[in-house]
Amino acid sequence: xxxxxxxxxxxxxxxxxxxxxxxxxxxxxxxxxxxxxxxxxxxxxxxxxxxxxxxxxxxxxxxxxxxxxxxxxxxxxxxxxxxxxxxxxxxxx
Numbered sequence: 001x002x003x004x005x006x007x008x009x010x011x012x013x014x015x016x017x018x019x020x021x022x023x024x025x026x027x028x029x030x031x032x033x034x035x036x037x038x039x040x041x042x043x044x045x046x047x048x049x050x051x052x053x054x055x056x057x058x059x060x061x062x063x064x065x066x067x068x069x070x071x072x073x074x075x076x077x078x079x080x081x082x083x084x085x086x087x088x089x090x091x092x093x
């Protein structure tokens with residue numbers, strides 16, 4: 001699940017207004033058990049995102065969004081060259 005949610009082949013299957021923000025790198029999904037810097041949590045998007053990802057078969061990600069172990073985050077540009085969340089799903093499983 002390590003970033004598959006942002007792959008083009010996955011995003012092409014989703015039908016939601018927030019997909020363009022993921023493509024642009026403004027919206028990401030992060031683990032809630034890690035500190036986050038340069039981002040704003042957007043828990044109101046958890047259920048809509050979970051429903052869309054579950055619809056295409058990404059049930060583990062959907063369950064994480066629903067159980068609040070993962071949360072959508074909006075990247076806030078703070079003047080640093082990069083906003084980051086160490087718990088963001090970049091690593092490979």
